[in-house]
Amino acid sequence: MKTKLYMRFPTALTNTPVTYELIKHFDLKLNILKANIDFNLMGSILYDIEGPSKAIADALAYLQDLGLSAELIPSVITIDENRCTDCGLCTSVCGIKALTIGAPDWKLSFDPAKCVGCNHCIPVCPSRAISGLVPEPVL
Ligand code: SF4
């Protein structure tokens, strides 16, 4: 199973080596897509996560027992098909090619497995059809 894991943790847990624990104790493959640690506020991490379903479920339970807010989010953005006009603008900023458009139908196509949650596509959409599920860090 491969999906995305988003977790937020309070100040008291920002020193906890969560990534290490997930790899060592649950044998999961993790790729950090986005991380924000603010010692005065809270932290958040978005991972690509891969492993057996049971190991991922056990890891989620472990994180929740620690007091972290953790959830699996198969897609980091959502596209409102009723608003999208298939103009293709968003594909020009998606360097990883999670958003594509082309022949024969010239309809927007989105591959959530490729998406890294950069949110670059959101502001360029003239129809406001794209919503992000993972907020940008507050600087
Ligand atoms: S969030 Fe980034 S990677 Fe994902 S579809 Fe938008 S531009 Fe592409």
Ligand code: SF4
């Ligand atoms: S920029 Fe917006 S309207 Fe244009 S293809 Fe992308 S999601 Fe659709």
